[in-house]
Amino acid sequence: MKFRAKIVDLACLNHFTRVSNMIAKLAKTCTLRISPEKLNFILSDKLASGGVSMWCELEQENIFSEFQMEGVSAENNEIYLELTSENLSRALKTAQNARALKIKLTNKHFPCLTVSVELQLSSSSSSRIVTHDIPIKVIPRRLWKDLQEPSVPDSDVSIYLPALKTMKSVVEKMKNISNHLVIEANLNGDLNLKIETELVCVTTHFKDLGNPVLPSESVSQNRHPEDMVEVHIDIRKLLQFLAGQQVTPTKAVCSKFAFSLPTSSLICIQSSKFKYAQFWELRLPGQSGRKVSLS
Amino acid sequence: MKCLITGGNVKVLGKAVHSLSRIGDELYLEPLKDGLSLRTVNSSRSAYACFLFAPLFFQQYQAASPGQDLLRCKILMKSFLSVFRSLAMVEKSVEKCCISLSGSNSHLVVQLHCKYGVKKTHNLSFQDCESLQAVFNPALCPHLLRAPARVLAEAVLSFPLALTEVTLGIGHGQRVILRSYQEEEADNANKAMVTETSIGEEDFQQLQAPEGIAVTFCLKEFRGLLSFAESANLSLSVHFDVPGRPVIFTIEDSLLDGHFVLATLLEQDPCSQDLCSPKPCQPVPQKEAHSTPPLDDFTNDDIDCYMIAMETTVGSEGSRAQPSTSLPHVSQPSHDLALAPSSEEEEEAEPSTVPGTPPPKKFRSLFFGSILAPVHSPQGPSPVLAEDSDGEG
Numbered sequence: 011m012k013f014r015a016k017i018v019d020l021a022c023l024n025h026f027t028r029v030s031n032m033i034a035k036l037a038k039t040c041t042l043r044i045s046p047e048k049l050n051f052i053l054s055d056k057l058a059s060g061g062v063s064m065w066c067e068l069e070q071e072n073i074f075s076e077f078q079m080e081g082v083s084a085e086n087n088e089i090y091l092e093l094t095s096e097n098l099s100r101a102l103k104t105a106q107n108a109r110a111l112k113i114k115l116t117n118k119h120f121p122c123l124t125v126s127v128e129l130q131l132s133s134s135s136s137s138r139i140v141t142h143d144i145p146i147k148v149i150p151r152r153l154w155k156d157l158q159e160p161s162v163p164d165s166d167v168s169i170y171l172p173a174l175k176t177m178k179s180v181v182e183k184m185k186n187i188s189n190h191l192v193i194e195a196n197l198n199g200d201l202n203l204k205i206e207t208e209l210v211c212v213t214t215h216f217k218d219l220g221n222p223v224l225p226s227e228s229v230s231q232n233r234h235p236e237d238m239v240e241v242h243i244d245i246r247k248l249l250q251f252l253a254g255q256q257v258t259p260t261k262a263v264c265s266k267f268a269f270s271l272p273t274s275s276l277i278c279i280q281s282s283k284f285k286y287a288q289f290w291e292l293r294l295p296g297q298s299g300r301k302v303s304l305s
Numbered sequence: 306m307k308c309l310i311t312g313g314n315v316k317v318l319g320k321a322v323h324s325l326s327r328i329g330d331e332l333y334l335e336p337l338k339d340g341l342s343l344r345t346v347n348s349s350r351s352a353y354a355c356f357l358f359a360p361l362f363f364q365q366y367q368a369a370s371p372g373q374d375l376l377r378c379k380i381l382m383k384s385f386l387s388v389f390r391s392l393a394m395v396e397k398s399v400e401k402c403c404i405s406l407s408g409s410n411s412h413l414v415v416q417l418h419c420k421y422g423v424k425k426t427h428n429l430s431f432q433d434c435e436s437l438q439a440v441f442n443p444a445l446c447p448h449l450l451r452a453p454a455r456v457l458a459e460a461v462l463s464f465p466l467a468l469t470e471v472t473l474g475i476g477h478g479q480r481v482i483l484r485s486y487q488e489e490e491a492d493n494a495n496k497a498m499v500t501e502t503s504i505g506e507e508d509f510q511q512l513q514a515p516e517g518i519a520v521t522f523c524l525k526e527f528r529g530l531l532s533f534a535e536s537a538n539l540s541l542s543v544h545f546d547v548p549g550r551p552v553i554f555t556i557e558d559s560l561l562d563g564h565f566v567l568a569t570l571l572e573q574d575p576c577s578q579d580l581c582s583p584k585p586c587q588p589v590p591q592k593e594a595h596s597t598p599p600l601d602d603f604t605n606d607d608i609d610c611y612m613i614a615m616e617t618t619v620g621s622e623g624s625r626a627q628p629s630t631s632l633p634h635v636s637q638p639s640h641d642l643a644l645a646p647s648s649e650e651e652e653e654a655e656p657s658t659v660p661g662t663p664p665p666k667k668f669r670s671l672f673f674g675s676i677l678a679p680v681h682s683p684q685g686p687s688p689v690l691a692e693d694s695d696g697e698g
Contacts, residue, residue: 136505145496
């Protein structure tokens with residue numbers, strides 16, 4: 011198993027750092043999947059029954075100027091590593107004005123991901139090198155199936171989300187009232203966030219958001235554009251997602267599904283600038299999750 | 306004793322006190338002919354710090370009233386620090402600081418003359434004490450590094466604030482390496498990230514050390530001096546020897562000088578040519594050597610062995626002299642051997658004794674040898690040596 015990569019562009023480095031910071035805020039450990047074309051950060055929500063709760067994909071050629079990898083075997087040309095997310099973000103923090111950043115898989119007493127930063131400080135004539143050895147655990151092949159990309163199933167309604175910052179401030183205030191949030195959306199670009207308790211019912215309406223045109227419209231064809239589809243989710247999960255968003259995406263799409271049972275909501279973020287996509291699946295706790303399988 | 310500090314020097318004094326507070330809980334204040342010395346030592350006697358402010362630092366400096374002996378005192382670090390707690394406030398509003406100590410008054414009086422006629426008077430109670438002096442001589446250390454404090458401060462930035470120990474060594478191509486020090490973990494699961502910074506020799510004003518040498522010391526204590534040196538824009542000199550021997554950090558300029566002496570971990574590496582290498586306790590399996598020497602588990606009592614030898618003066622010989630005796634160091638092994646076998650088990654189970662923390666019971670590491678006592682005889686079987694307390698001697 012081999013992996014070596016290098017980043018020389020400051021903008022790419024910043025983007026990578028921001029993604030890593032976001033991951034560090036969300037979970038203590040994360041899985042890094044390295045394949046010839048892509049780099050993925052995967053968080054599995056162990057509380058839910060199986061499946062991936064966050065999947066982030068980066069096209070390696072957009073970030074790294076050099077990228078070489080050799081997977082576990084020729085047929086399975088991938089590497090899955092588990093590491094403490096904070097370590098990576100801390101290592102990248104020291105690379106803020108780096109000339110170059112190299113990452114490679116090494117085995118110095120224990121398997122680790124070595125992040126080597128070359129800094130050019132104005133105060134010194136020579137370059138300073140900072141190396142971080144992040145301990146990792148290689149994930150065996152038999153566990154790979156749990157870490158696959160969630161497929162985006164057919165949705166009943168798909169809608170573009172409003173500015174995430176706005177949504178975050180709204181949802182944060184709602185959190186104090188109830189844990190149970192109802193999201194409603196329709197094909198007319200309307201989105202409602204609703205909470206309800208015995209004493210009070212608060213709804214925030216967003217209008218004219220726009221709906222993405224999805225290839226498979228079969229399910230939604232019969233739907234009247236004004237019909238609202240609702241899902242119930244745990245507000246804390248949504249907040250966790252909103253709080254972690256540091257990378258400014260071009261579009262945040264909220265796809266919703268309403269089935270008889272269970273209902274769940276999938277949020278899909280895409281940033282075209284860096285070809286980076288995130289999938290989030292939100293479910294109300296207690297509902298048995300539908301296992302997302304590779305399509 | 307009476308001295309008056311004005312202007313920006315008040316903040317310098319405050320910063321020095323902040324650095325010292327990182328080390329010990331008690332401040333030894335001693336007015337000498339060559340200036341006012343502020344010293345402290347940590348509870349496990351593995352770190353010692355001393356600042357000497359020359360008479361020129363003060364607007365007025367009177368070490369002792371005519372006809373009187375030089376006084377010295379020991380005050381709680383917390384009390385003295387509280388006078389200079391907020392450096393920003395000190396910088397903004399304090400115009401003059403007057404410190405006086407007299408035999409008749411039972412308090413050390415620190416008076417801050419601030420803007421708008423505000424005068425703050427602090428009466429700090431103190432204890433009489435013996436002079437705190439560490440036995441060390443930078444000139445005896447074979448290895449030396451000297452760089453602007455800024456260089457080291459920048460290097461240390463990449464380490465997390467919580468990191469306790471750091472290893473300083475010379476690697477390939479005469480590069481100076483600072484590496485976070487990790488205890489050997491039994492399993493890989495809880496391994497922490499290892500960070501290493503490598504600095505080219507061009508950034509150093511002086512570099513006299515062979516490749517492969519490395520010493521490990523407490524980063525937290527070192528940070529105190531580093532921040533002071535950086536703010537004062539001074540160069541920091543690092544004098545060191547083999548692992549186990551204390552590392553001496555010095556800064557100086559025309560008005561003051563500072564010395565921080567920190568104990569280093571004793572390496573268990575068999576290839577170390579340490580004088581005292583035939584130690585009975587080698588409980589840890591050796592790591593294979595590589596370019597930057599691996600640092601294995603240390604034995605706490607060995608650290609104590611190389612703890613800075615402290616000496617107390619019976620008389621009022623206030624010299625901060627550094628007698629050229631390094632004998633106390635060499636003689637210690639005999640003292641240490643007595644301790645070693647019993648402590649072998651202990652130190653495996655014990656979490657690292659970080660210099661600066663109260664040592665576990667077995668490793669009572671104080672040693673204050675009186676210079677009158679023969680240097681070669683350790684103080685009997687009991688390793689506990691209390692410092693001469695007030696009124697004694």
